[in-house]
Amino acid sequence: MKAGKLYFGSNLKMYKGVADTAAYLTELQRLTADLNREGIELFILPSYTALPEAARVTDQSLVRLGAQNMGWEEEGQFTGEISCRMLRELGIGMVMAGHSERRHVFRETDEDEQRKVRCALDHGMIPLLCVGETAEDKRYGISREVLTMQLKIGLYGVSREEAPRVRVAYEPVWSIGVNGTPAEPAYAETMHAAIKEVLRGMFGEAGSRIPVLYGGSVNPGNARELIALPSVDGLYVGRAAWQADKFNILIRDALAACGR
Numbered sequence: 001m002k003a004g005k006l007y008f009g010s011n012l013k014m015y016k017g018v019a020d021t022a023a024y025l026t027e028l029q030r031l032t033a034d035l036n037r038e039g040i041e042l043f044i045l046p047s048y049t050a051l052p053e054a055a056r057v058t059d060q061s062l063v064r065l066g067a068q069n070m071g072w073e074e075e076g077q078f079t080g081e082i083s084c085r086m087l088r089e090l091g092i093g094m095v096m097a098g099h100s101e102r103r104h105v106f107r108e109t110d111e112d113e114q115r116k117v118r119c120a121l122d123h124g125m126i127p128l129l130c131v132g133e134t135a136e137d138k139r140y141g142i143s144r145e146v147l148t149m150q151l152k153i154g155l156y157g158v159s160r161e162e163a164p165r166v167r168v169a170y171e172p173v174w175s176i177g178v179n180g181t182p183a184e185p186a187y188a189e190t191m192h193a194a195i196k197e198v199l200r201g202m203f204g205e206a207g208s209r210i211p212v213l214y215g216g217s218v219n220p221g222n223a224r225e226l227i228a229l230p231s232v233d234g235l236y237v238g239r240a241a242w243q244a245d246k247f248n249i250l251i252r253d254a255l256a257a258c259g260r
């Protein structure tokens with residue numbers, strides 16, 4: 001049996017509107033209500049516009065809600081941004097920083113992600129920092145270097161006391177989305193172990209308490225093998241999680257693979 005808390009989350013990206021999000025969350029809570037939350041944590045990141053309704057219909061002791069992004073100041077001349085204070089006002093306590101689509105489509109930098117992580121921690125939120133190498137990085141053999149940079153810059157200034165509030169998702173860019181290829185389990189394990197080593201180097205023992213989730217084309221065919229890997233603490237699922245009944249089955253299969 002695999003020890004420790006297991007994490008299952010999904011980023012809904014720019015798909016579900018208000019009604020669909022509410023229906024999805026209601027169904028997911030109902031289907032997973034019997035799972036003991038001491039052993040697992042479930043979280044969902046809806047679109048901004050769906051967050052107020054999501055917060056209304058969701059018991060966050062069952063399903064934690066998070067935002068997919070945020071501005072890093074409380075307020076100011078930042079047209080189009082949503083601040084940490086605005087998210088807190090809605091009862092949102094978690095926020096993602098550095099999803100590969102933010103980094104690669106919207107050209108965000110490691111410094112941008114660092115500011116978001118800092119802002120999240122300063123406002124009592126849980127930051128979920130996503131890291132991952134591109135296919136090019138992999139070809140050049142610099143995946144570890146890239147991950148180390150993303151972690152060292154993204155988590156710069158985080159104290160040892162704050163570290164256990166952070167979560168990391170390892171999502172190799174080449175594995176994400178409709179054109180992605182899931183990472184081979186052995187490769188995922190190597191990268192997760194490397195990430196954990198960097199986190200221990202940065203935060204000592206507190207670093208080993210940071211959960212590291214795998215994401216990128218997780219599906220019903222590979223979830224069991226991925227979650228059973230020693231250095232994988234959870235699964236961060238996109239497409240395969242967007243129907244509540246399918247996500248529920250995937251979670252239960254993964255738990256079974258861990259002897260739960």
Ligand code: PGA
Pocket residue numbers: 011171175176177178180215216217218236237238239240
């Ligand atoms: P995917 O998305 O599971 O659909 O590949 C993963 C993600 O973008 O987090």
